[in-house]
Amino acid sequence: MRRIIWFLLMALVLSLFVSAYAYELRAEDEGFTLISENETKALLFNEKTTEIRLVDLETGKAWDSSEMNGSQGNRTIKSLQKSAVQATFITNAQTSPVTTTAMDSYTYSVSNETFEWQLIENGVEITYTIGDNAYIIDDLPKAIRVDKYQKIIENSDWSTSQKKDFDANYRAVPQKDSEYEYMIRVKDDSLSALLIKKLYEMIFTSGVYTQEDLLEDNAAVNYVRTYSPKIHVTVRYQLDGDDLVFTVPCASISTTEGNELVSLNALPYMLTADNTQEGYIFVPDGSGALISLNNQKLSATPYLMPVYGSDALINADDYVSRRTDVALPVVAIKRTDSSMMGIIEKGYEMATISANVSGHSDEFNRVTLTFAIRNIENVALAGNESITSSRYADDIYQGDIVIRYKWLTDENANYLDFAKVYREYLLKGGQLNESEADENAPFFMEILGAVNKDKFILGIPYQSTVQATTIDQAKEIYELAREKGIDNIQMIYSGLFKGGIKNAALTDLALDSGIGSEKALNELSELLSKNGDTFYPGVYWGRVYTERDFKPLKNASRKHDGDPAMVYTFGEPVLKHSRTNHQGYYISPYYLEEYTDEALDNFEEFDLTGINLFDLGNTPIGDHKRKENLSRIHAIGVFEDALEEISDEYELMLDKPLLYAFKFADSATNLPRGDNGFAVTDYSIPFIQWVLDGSLNYSSESWNTESYMGYENQLLWALESKSAPRFTFSYEKPSIYANTEDVDYMAYYSSQYTDSLDIAAEMYQIYNDFYKQVADAEVSEHVILDGNVRRVTYDNGVTVYLNYSYADALVGDVTVPAQSYVIEKEVAP
CATH class of the missing domain: 2.70.98 (Beta-galactosidase; Chain A, domain 5)
Structure with missing residues (x-):
């Protein structure tokens, strides 16, 4: 009778939760109960297995939360x-x-x-x-008072074998400062699971000895029991x-x-x-x-x-x-x-x-x-x-x-x-913003300024910098790029400030010695603005590469061992960090707000409209101070606040931004080109670029510093992913990077502008011609015809055929040359 009443009550409760759409359970839904539905979906629940089934009401298709009928795998996998x-x-x-x-x-x-x-x-x-649920050793009493033990014997029908098992594991031991004698468990380490279960049933089955007795007897001998882990x-x-x-x-x-x-x-x-x-x-x-x-x-x-x-x-x-x-x-x-x-x-x-x-x-x-x-x-x-x-x-x-x-x-x-x-x-959800497409394709131009380098006095090294490109030289490169037809330039000037590319604390902001004057910098920034281009000094904001004007013990994030967390440069051949004088420190999120306020005050000394942040949008960290732990998930909000504060004052270009930073970015650079190369993966796709398209301008890494890939290959990726070209230029000869003891600078050997500005202009013109055809269009189809041949179609009728292979490819009646592309435009009838 009670069971019938229970089912009636459950039916009543379910009727209150399930709407009037009335999905009818099918034979394949046996064991499931309808618990919720709306115009498009029904949600089913299995009370015995706790499995969930989602049903699409239009197609009748079902998707289960678990695999209840797997045939392969060991016991752990099947569970x-x-x-x-x-x-x-x-x-x-x-x-x-x-x-x-x-x-x-x-x-x-x-x-x-x-x-x-x-x-x-x-x-x-x-x-x-x-x-x-298996019994563990401490489910047995550590001690049993002898008089209670006698009652267990009197109310139980132990066999000779059972009595032998008990005597082998419990022995009478007098206790000091106690009027009672106790049977003490003596073989904790050697008891098998089977024997533990057997002893448990012997002690507790009669009902004479209870859990309250266990607690009382354990306390009498000062024994603290452990429990089987439960969550x-x-x-x-x-x-x-x-x-x-x-x-x-x-x-x-x-x-x-x-x-x-x-x-x-x-x-x-x-x-x-x-x-x-x-x-x-x-x-x-x-x-x-x-x-x-x-x-x-x-x-x-x-x-x-x-x-x-x-x-x-x-x-x-x-x-x-x-x-x-x-x-x-x-x-x-x-x-x-x-x-x-x-x-x-x-x-x-x-x-x-x-x-x-x-x-x-x-x-x-x-x-x-x-x-x-x-x-x-x-x-x-x-x-x-x-x-x-x-x-x-x-x-x-x-x-x-x-x-x-x-x-x-x-x-x-x-x-x-x-x-x-x-x-x-x-x-x-407000995590991404929409924006209008530019008339011409952006061109991301990084200028390398001051580079960190050790110098010597009487054989003693000290931290210093050398100038790969001064402000006046940067202006010369910029004007030459404009003459060659490059438009919509997004100039990233790395290494402008004290300390060089790996800058010192921004709380003591100043131009690096020898880079040029404040007047020259402001004139360069104004020149770009006048031409409709944008100037972005590039800086690390979440770390500093010096102990000057920065107190690591107070303001750096701490590791679990209590030491300030350092930013190391690792040597790839030996997989160890190099002990150069240019190691940095991560700024603690506890200090980031104060640091940001002071840095922004200092930036007001210059006539700037934009800032490129190398790290604040991609390296959220916490702080493991002993008494003030702040885990990364709780530190994210501090980084978001800093980004919001900076974006209120400047246009932001972010390097390799993560999701939390998207809504603060006006442009993004150094986005990944392809996947990480895990052996289990089969194809890379420009997924993150599709997500960002229509919200901000973006580029991948610099083409000339990744020249091992070949310019043709990089152009194909730009066309496939709608990624703007990016090049890194320096004025001085590559020898300036010799003996910098920093593997991060290895790619800069190919950055001298005289070697690649012409090819940059050529690549930009090709890309810009493509961009103007699809600037406001969305990708409507992307097909991987094989690993190296792809077809991208836009909703305005433009189709791009891309051939990454070293042999010509035939796609329908279209021949796509090796390491090249074909663009077709659908002709309206």
């Missing part, structure tokens, strides 16, 4: 396939490194029936208690228009003492496709990358990259490969009949993206999002790297992790649609 989350937490904080373990919600909660759920607006909330995690699924929104409120996460949460893998099998599907995985690697489903790259390492790159304060002294950081917290997977995008709305600063293909661990291709709640670092003690202590910030994120899933049900939806959907999402 993960069915799980909503996988939690990794500390099991022993006394070891170094700390010991951690991972438990999934299916094996350690759903199977144990240790979860609760309730309906909420437009969805469901589930709370998992994740932990191993409580709440997740929410909610319909929001066409989208499914998945939320983990981090503030509600709790664990048993000493078992702090390290990371959370969210919906590990939501974005999957089995080995019968055709399509690809999209990851925001570099400019964007595709991983073909079932590509058979089983020897390749799975894709793994943190959003916004690795935390610069973690393992700060270790070499990190020169890869482009992930700028966009978005992933997607295309199956045969539809596609699903995963957009991280909150918590993406902690996220790591991983992707793999079928055949590695099971039959599924998948892309997964894992969130690092605590970044653990092993810190050397007293300078001895063989003795370490595990540390992590106390400033733990207490907000929500939110992933928005956008389902593109059209079977023809592709990666270009992903970019369009994501761009529209950013525009709607």
